[in-house]
Amino acid sequence: MAYEKLLLKNVGRDDSHTLDVSLAGGGYQALKKALSGMTPEAVLEEVKASGLRGRGGAGFPTGMKWSFLPKLGDKPRYLCVNADESEPGTFKDRLLIERDPHLVLEGIILSSFAIHCHTAFFYIRGEFQKGARIFEQAIAEAYAKGFLGKNILGSGYDLDVLVYRGAGAYICGEETALLESLEGKRGLPRIKPPFPAIVGLYGCPTIINNVETLANVPFIVERGAGWYNGIGRPKNTGPKLFCISGHVKKPGVYEAPLGIPFKELLNEHAGGMLHPDRPLKAAVPGGSSMKVLPAARCDVLLDFDSLAAAGTMLGSAGGMVMDSSTCMVGALLNLAEFYEHESCGQCTPCREGTGWFTKILHRLEAGHGRKEDPDLLIDVAKRVEGNTICPFGEAIAWPVQSYVAEFKSEFDDHVTKGACPFGGAAKRG
Amino acid sequence: MSTATRAVSVETEKKIDALLTKYPRKSSALLPALYAVQEEHGWVPEEAQDFVAGKLGVSPAFVAGVVSFYTMFHRKPVGRHHFQICRTLSCMLRGSHEVMARLEQKLGIARGAVTPDGRFSLQFVECLGACDTAPCAQVNDDDVPLLDAAKVDELLARLK
Ligand SMILES: Cc1cc2nc3c(=O)[nH]c(=O)nc-3n(C[C@H](O)[C@H](O)[C@H](O)COP(=O)(O)O)c2cc1C
Ligand code: SF4
Ligand code: FES
Numbered sequence: 078m079a080y081e082k083l084l085l086k087n088v089g090r091d092d093s094h095t096l097d098v099s100l101a102g103g104g105y106q107a108l109k110k111a112l113s114g115m116t117p118e119a120v121l122e123e124v125k126a127s128g129l130r131g132r133g134g135a136g137f138p139t140g141m142k143w144s145f146l147p148k149l150g151d152k153p154r155y156l157c158v159n160a161d162e163s164e165p166g167t168f169k170d171r172l173l174i175e176r177d178p179h180l181v182l183e184g185i186i187l188s189s190f191a192i193h194c195h196t197a198f199f200y201i202r203g204e205f206q207k208g209a210r211i212f213e214q215a216i217a218e219a220y221a222k223g224f225l226g227k228n229i230l231g232s233g234y235d236l237d238v239l240v241y242r243g244a245g246a247y248i249c250g251e252e253t254a255l256l257e258s259l260e261g262k263r264g265l266p267r268i269k270p271p272f273p274a275i276v277g278l279y280g281c282p283t284i285i286n287n288v289e290t291l292a293n294v295p296f297i298v299e300r301g302a303g304w305y306n307g308i309g310r311p312k313n314t315g316p317k318l319f320c321i322s323g324h325v326k327k328p329g330v331y332e333a334p335l336g337i338p339f340k341e342l343l344n345e346h347a348g349g350m351l352h353p354d355r356p357l358k359a360a361v362p363g364g365s366s367m368k369v370l371p372a373a374r375c376d377v378l379l380d381f382d383s384l385a386a387a388g389t390m391l392g393s394a395g396g397m398v399m400d401s402s403t404c405m406v407g408a409l410l411n412l413a414e415f416y417e418h419e420s421c422g423q424c425t426p427c428r429e430g431t432g433w434f435t436k437i438l439h440r441l442e443a444g445h446g447r448k449e450d451p452d453l454l455i456d457v458a459k460r461v462e463g464n465t466i467c468p469f470g471e472a473i474a475w476p477v478q479s480y481v482a483e484f485k486s487e488f489d490d491h492v493t494k495g496a497c498p499f500g501g502a503a504k505r506g
Numbered sequence: 507m508s509t510a511t512r513a514v515s516v517e518t519e520k521k522i523d524a525l526l527t528k529y530p531r532k533s534s535a536l537l538p539a540l541y542a543v544q545e546e547h548g549w550v551p552e553e554a555q556d557f558v559a560g561k562l563g564v565s566p567a568f569v570a571g572v573v574s575f576y577t578m579f580h581r582k583p584v585g586r587h588h589f590q591i592c593r594t595l596s597c598m599l600r601g602s603h604e605v606m607a608r609l610e611q612k613l614g615i616a617r618g619a620v621t622p623d624g625r626f627s628l629q630f631v632e633c634l635g636a637c638d639t640a641p642c643a644q645v646n647d648d649d650v651p652l653l654d655a656a657k658v659d660e661l662l663a664r665l666k
Contacts (some may be wrong), residue, residue: 153530165594165633196530202632203578204649239529244537247632261562263535263575268652279531320635322596329638365633366593397637411595415632419590 079426080267082291083296083316085332088176093366094211096218099179105224108183111190112232115298124294128314132169133159133250133287134364134393136381143192143284145274152281156194157259158185159287160201160208161243161250165365165415166395169330170288174201174208177292178215182238184291186224187298189236190472196237203244207416247419251467252285262339265421266467289318308356308423309335313380322353323398336380343375343398355400359483363392365412366472368479369405389479404485404499406491409477414475427470430461434477441488444496451481451488453467507573513557518546522561536562536572540579577631585620585627587665590644591653596637600618605641605653606630612662625665 087093087102095480111120125140146154158181162170173181189197201209216238219225227235241259249258253267256278277283286306295312295314298303308315313335319342322328333342339362343349350357358374362379368389370377377387386393399408417431437454440446447453454477461475481488490498509659514522521542523533541562543554550573559569591597591606606628610616613626620627636642639651650661 162635163633165639167633168598168635168637171635202635203576204631204644207649241534242537242541244540245578245631246576260531260536261533261572263572320637322640323599327638328596395637397599399599403567403599406600408595411593411598415594418632 080333081370082332084173084292084318085177087180087332093176094178094215094217096179096222099177104179105183107242107295107310108186109230111298111427112230112234116346117191117193120187120298123302124188124191124297127293127297127305128302129290129293129297129305130313131287131313132198132289132293132317132394134164134366136391139286139290142274143188143371145272146192146284148255149193152356153196154192154194155278155283155335156185156192156197157252157255157285158197158199159250159252159255159285160199160205160212160290161255162205162288162393162503163202163247163250164393164395166322166361166397167320167364167393168322169320169394171205172330173288173292174205175211176453178212179219180295181212181288181292182215182219182224184294185238186219186229187294188237188284188286188291190234194284195235196239198259198278199238200241200249200259201242202249209240209242216240235325246384246421247415248421248467248469251469254467255285256283263421265423266469267329268466273465275372296506310378310380310383317379317394319346319394319396320485321347321377321396321398323357323396324400324403325349325370325398326351333379336383337438338377339375339377339379339396342379342396347398350398350400352402353402355402357398358401358403359399359405359408361397361476362391362394362402363390364395365397365415365476367392370482371481402499404442404497404501405480405487406438406497407499407501409480410435410442410478413438416469420469420504424465426461426464427473428482430457430470431473433457434473441491442497442501444491444494446488446492448489448492450492451485454481454488512578513551514543515546515552518542522558527652532562533564536564536569540569549583565583583620583624584629586625587645588627588628588629590631590634591617592632592636592640592642594633594637596633597601597640597642597653600640601654602641604655605643605658608655609662612658626662637649 080491092098095102129139130136150237248254249264251266254264258264317335319331330348359369359371361369381391413434417435420431421426422428437450458474458477459472522539525538526532539558543550555569559566618627640655643650646658
């Protein structure tokens with residue numbers, strides 16, 4: 078079945094990051110259409126009708142989020158683009174930023190127009206130095222062409238876009254931590270409510286959207302919600318970028334409609350398992366914060382609702398694949414170390430819990446584990462879950478629960494054998 | 507701060523002054539100002555933190571809190587070539603710990619340290635958002651994909 082690439086239609090071309098290549102590929106046609114004949118409300122309605130759901134992790138309907146903004150008042154409204162992309166296993170926004178920044182920028186301009194925003198921020202993780210440079214360049218080209226600045230394309234609409242670089246903190250991808258960081262502070266998540274749509278950046282109404290989410294908007298505006306609705310599955314519409322890494326032959330970002338089977342992504346797009354003699358053991362379809370699926374349950378469709386039904390989540394679509402050589406205790410320990418390092422430390426259950434996880438997993442992996450340790454992990458995870466300011470708590474509590482539950486015998490083996498059956502502790506160095 | 511030496515150069519100060527009016531609120535200039543300092547010094551010395559605090563009208567303790575929160579701001583000098591090896595799952599599955607072991611052995615330092623001649627420093631970092639190129643790293647601002655022992659050796663020979 079021939080699928081027309083949308084989000085990645087340009088990325089294979091030479092100089093795909095330049096305005097010339099973007100324009101040759103139909104770039105900014107949607108902007109011209111919107112600014113010459115649509116009201117902001119009409120753009121918002123089109124996005125709502127498209128069924129577009131956020132690509133940053135939670136899958137929240139984008140048009141609905143925008144409609145939570147209060148009535149236009151004296152306060153400015155802000156759009157903050159979430160280009161923090163730090164969820165382990167995720168590298169799709171990077172591709173768009175580096176290879177088709179104008180598609181992202183057109184989405185930002187259209188979305189800002191729809192929500193009556195005149196200053197948008199592009200919050201990009203500090204490690205994406207190259208992406209930040211390329212995006213700054215794209216912004217400069219857009220200003221020169223009259224796509225940004227005052228009176229865009231003679232429509233009377235004004236917009237400035239500012240790039241803001243993070244500086245190495247996973248938590249700044251959480252939307253309220255991102256706002257704190259943008260305000261020049263430590264990235265400590267805020268208590269919600271109030272939600273950012275009401276009280277966001279500098280206390281003003283603010284919308285936060287993921288890079289890929291916004292990259293969908295030009296297509297919706299240009300071709301209409303009805304057409305967009307035909308891609309993917311009911312309530313899970315549109316094209317999607319799927320990341321896949323780990324033990325596969327061709328790790329990468331692949332575009333497909335929402336709802337393609339995981340096995341198709343693995344075998345047809347990613348070339349199958351890396352080593353022919355090492356079968357699939359487990360996969361995380363949605364990024365490290367999501368629950369793991371053992372191989373036997375990997376026959377799933379990759380969309381929001383199908384994966385929720387399978388007991389996990391699409392998340393950021395950061396698929397990580399592990400083969401039969403992988404020690405699941407070691408894999409979980411690796412993730413636990415990540416979360417311990419990245420916890421902002423505000424909530425006691427998260428700060429203390431992440432420390433407990435690494436401590437227990439360390440001793441299990443080193444062969445000094447106790448019989449009750451697997452249960453202790455679950456117990457601690459239950460105390461973290463639901464007891465924190467932001468969903469970071471669940472982002473580690475869920476993986477802990479699922480790795481232990483799905484691979485319980487492997488955890489027990491570490492205790493009874495008094496060593497990692499995979500030689501893991503030594504291998505990790 | 508001594509009066510004889512400047513905490514930041516005239517040029518950096520100009521950059522910081524421009525940042526103060528770039529954003530809707532002055533407070534947002536903090537992270538970009540710290541980047542400007544780090545660009546000049548290679549790290550963010552305490553005197554420069556105090557200088558930035560003065561410019562923004564916040565306390566030195568506030569700035570110190572921000573600097574320590576973000577891992578990309580260095581509170582002490584790093585090597586001329588700062589190796590940041592990704593340690594997170596997709597890279598671990600593809601051999602990042604072997605890469606780190608090789609670097610530690612070749613450089614004769616442990617992760618977190620700087621070579622005595624100041625040429626190299628070594629650090630494990632979290633997912634760089636480039637897992638398709640695992641095991642990967644950054645050397646200063648540059649992405650280094652698909653590392654292995656041979657590539658480590660080649661890289662060390664090339665970097666002066
Ligand atoms: C710990 C944590 C980290 C997150 N990191 C990111 C991120 O790197 N990029 C992103 O777009 N969303 C991230 N999110 C989700 C954001 O909070 C927010 O839901 C999202 O940016 C909204 O955009 P969307 O509706 O377009 O998906 C993170 C959430 C949490 C709890
Ligand atoms: S859950 Fe963790 S990361 Fe989130 S606010 Fe609390 S301590 Fe910070
Ligand atoms: S795990 Fe190393 S770049 Fe993502």
